[in-house]
Amino acid sequence: EEGYACWLRYHAVEDEPLRQSYLRACASIAMPGASTVLDAARRELSDGLRAMLGTAPAPASAEDASIVAGVFGSDPRLGAKSLTGAEGVRLDEDGFVIRRSIDGPIVLAANTERGVLYAAFRFLKLLQTGASIERLDVTDSPANRLRMINHWDNMDGSIERGYAGRSIFFRDGRFVEHLSRIRDYARLLASVGLNAVSINNVNVHAAETRLIAEDLLPDVARVADVFRAYGVRLFLSVNYAAPIELGGLATADPLDPEVAEWWAERAETIYRYVPDFGGFVVKADSEFRPGPFTYGRNHADGANMLADALAPHGGIVVWRCFVYNCLQDWRDRKTDRARAAYDHFKPLDGRFRDNVALQIKNGPMDFQVREPVSPLLGGMTNTNQLMELQITQEYTGQQRHLCYLVPQWKEALDFDTYARGEGSLASEAASGALFDRLIGGLAAVSNIGDDPNWTGHPLAQANFYGFGRLAWDPRAAADDIAREWIRMTFGGDPQVIRVVSDMLLQSWDIYESYTAPLGVGWMVNPNHHYGPNVDGYEYAKWGTYHFADRQGIGVDRTVASGTGYTSQYHSPRSDRYESLSACPDELLLFFHHVPYTHLLASGKSVIQHIYDSHFEGADRAAELLARWDSLQGAVPEATFREARERFVHQAEHAKEWRDQINTYFYRKSGIPDAHGRTIY
Ligand code: BDP
Numbered sequence: 001e002e003g004y005a006c007w008l009r010y011h012a013v014e015d016e017p018l019r020q021s022y023l024r025a026c027a028s029i030a031m032p033g034a035s036t037v038l039d040a041a042r043r044e045l046s047d048g049l050r051a052m053l054g055t056a057p058a059p060a061s062a063e064d065a066s067i068v069a070g071v072f073g074s075d076p077r078l079g080a081k082s083l084t085g086a087e088g089v090r091l092d093e094d095g096f097v098i099r100r101s102i103d104g105p106i107v108l109a110a111n112t113e114r115g116v117l118y119a120a121f122r123f124l125k126l127l128q129t130g131a132s133i134e135r136l137d138v139t140d141s142p143a144n145r146l147r148m149i150n151h152w153d154n155m156d157g158s159i160e161r162g163y164a165g166r167s168i169f170f171r172d173g174r175f176v177e178h179l180s181r182i183r184d185y186a187r188l189l190a191s192v193g194l195n196a197v198s199i200n201n202v203n204v205h206a207a208e209t210r211l212i213a214e215d216l217l218p219d220v221a222r223v224a225d226v227f228r229a230y231g232v233r234l235f236l237s238v239n240y241a242a243p244i245e246l247g248g249l250a251t252a253d254p255l256d257p258e259v260a261e262w263w264a265e266r267a268e269t270i271y272r273y274v275p276d277f278g279g280f281v282v283k284a285d286s287e288f289r290p291g292p293f294t295y296g297r298n299h300a301d302g303a304n305m306l307a308d309a310l311a312p313h314g315g316i317v318v319w320r321c322f323v324y325n326c327l328q329d330w331r332d333r334k335t336d337r338a339r340a341a342y343d344h345f346k347p348l349d350g351r352f353r354d355n356v357a358l359q360i361k362n363g364p365m366d367f368q369v370r371e372p373v374s375p376l377l378g379g380m381t382n383t384n385q386l387m388e389l390q391i392t393q394e395y396t397g398q399q400r401h402l403c404y405l406v407p408q409w410k411e412a413l414d415f416d417t418y419a420r421g422e423g424s425l426a427s428e429a430a431s432g433a434l435f436d437r438l439i440g441g442l443a444a445v446s447n448i449g450d451d452p453n454w455t456g457h458p459l460a461q462a463n464f465y466g467f468g469r470l471a472w473d474p475r476a477a478a479d480d481i482a483r484e485w486i487r488m489t490f491g492g493d494p495q496v497i498r499v500v501s502d503m504l505l506q507s508w509d510i511y512e513s514y515t516a517p518l519g520v521g522w523m524v525n526p527n528h529h530y531g532p533n534v535d536g537y538e539y540a541k542w543g544t545y546h547f548a549d550r551q552g553i554g555v556d557r558t559v560a561s562g563t564g565y566t567s568q569y570h571s572p573r574s575d576r577y578e579s580l581s582a583c584p585d586e587l588l589l590f591f592h593h594v595p596y597t598h599l600l601a602s603g604k605s606v607i608q609h610i611y612d613s614h615f616e617g618a619d620r621a622a623e624l625l626a627r628w629d630s631l632q633g634a635v636p637e638a639t640f641r642e643a644r645e646r647f648v649h650q651a652e653h654a655k656e657w658r659d660q661i662n663t664y665f666y667r668k669s670g671i672p673d674a675h676g677r678t679i680y
Helices: 002-008 016-025 036-053 113-128 180-191 206-212 217-228 257-273 299-313 337-348 406-413 426-431 458-472 478-490 494-514 573-578 585-591 606-629 637-669
Strands: 028-030 067-071 096-100 106-110 136-140 146-150 196-198 233-237 279-282 316-320 356-361 384-390 440-445
Touching: 002 180, 002 458, 002 478, 002 637, 016 036, 028 036, 036 067, 036 113, 036 180, 067 113, 096 113, 106 113, 113 136, 113 180, 113 478, 146 384, 146 458, 180 217, 180 458, 206 217, 206 233, 206 257, 217 233, 217 257, 257 299, 279 299, 299 316, 299 337, 299 356, 337 356, 356 440, 384 406, 384 426, 406 426, 406 458, 406 478, 406 494, 426 440, 440 458, 458 478, 458 494, 458 637, 478 494, 494 606, 494 637, 573 585, 585 606, 606 637
Parallel strands: 028 067, 067 106, 146 196, 146 440, 196 233, 233 279, 279 316, 316 356, 356 384, 384 440
Antiparallel strands: 096 106, 096 136
16 A cells, blocks of 8 residues: 555655765665664664665764764764754754765764654655755754644544544554554654654543553553654553542542552552653543542642652653533523633643643634634643644544645644743743743644555645644744655655645635634534534534524624633733734634624625635635646555545535535525525
């Protein structure tokens, strides 16, 4: 299967002079030291160079080798630890340098073995993208210490919100027997610099509660070994009620000494099996999950107790902020779900242990195609934070529609929170740089499964790749990421690069235009969240709404007349959202309830915008199919077919979206389309 290797296909270099120059530069290699991580780097360099150049570098001594790779100080040619790059970039534990002066050897050096592995992948990428390697002076360090993937995998093999097959970890209530696929996965993670993975669903059911029990820990340890060889630390999602369900205690109250002792003993046992265990991911008091609220405790009490259990071993607690009352009364506007996370957590700022990080979804609701950035990012100055993104396309087409999410994530990362005045980016609130926090980073819900190509839609691999790139460097540009992914995946054909990058870069906008308008969200089928449903959630207890009636639409979240959510932002952001005229069009209905005739900044009325964007969006979805068809023969046949099937479906489904949404608003408003197009 062509898609299995993803961006690590290592296409043969076709430009002969370039291949010759690469061959000369990569004739031989020395890698002092031995360890599983260094072995992985060695294997990767050898296999990758062989595939691209036809010959693997010969082993040599460090004095003679054309490539010398290793930890600083492990050989004189690697230099001392103090080495910094041309731009004086600080090298942290995962950073590396790649250097070559005229006619000198290529030096790949890092402070840690993991850094050496990252240097190896970066070096290979230079060749994969056809870069010159005559002179090299690369110094790079990740912006985020924690670069994490969350799996929502269940032990029966199903994946919550999974659209690419079944779990690669679990099958029929057990761990899979053969770990080779997990090894290939670990390799993919390391190749983009990801260093942490939680392998089970945040909704921890009975079977997964047992993952921290002694009978399953040997299996957990086997999987952790596989990840460790690629520098990835393993985490587990835990059930807050585990002391009761597993330990037989009468309570899970975090302030009960017996409960704390139980967790401390559990942690000790886990670390006997997995010495570098990352820690726990916790979804508590959310969507029917147990948590500290049951005992009248707050989330700092809850998280700190687990943090104390892990601290002696170096583990951390990733505590999710997706906490809201999912059975609220929809008539009570004050229980606005968008407010919930901030209302719960902001008062606790500064009360969490140093080894707790709060994991905050990028938006205040739930991974909609368009949301404002969560005000908690930048709202808490004395608490470690992680930004949570969703790679799996739950609300963005479920890997049947094309939706390249990197531009959406970029908007969230580049969002100015104004927490420390202008230029206080959300990415820096998350990394910890803004508030001098030690732990910080990005986490994202995986979109992979056991489909032969990992992600179902072949182009959805770009989202996985893109997340890794942004977790390392949030300043990377969406179009650069797209282009390098295409090159590494499909090779250097300029037509493929041009067509696919255009398709990727426009796809979020296209998807948004034929689905829910202007930030209102949620016009999807309840439960599975696929396809249009105009009122599916409108009168449901889950408490999400568009408030459409015959006069207008949108949720009033202003302080003046609505839920007051806008006040959770720093000024001037809060003023901008509060003001009907200053609020950006694309979020208008998230913040304001307006008549259909309200004029947007674009000059169009809301209703005409809805009609136009839905007609145009469906047309543009159809064009995606035509553009993909132009690549037949230029991309691997299987990939072509797999994606084509999806583009055919997307084009049809986009029409269904268009027609349902337009018809609904036409019937509600009674206002016809200015261009007289057919609306049923
Ligand atoms: C929502 C999903 C649900 C998850 C929940 C979460 O619909 O399946 O359990 O988020 O993040 O997006 O906990």
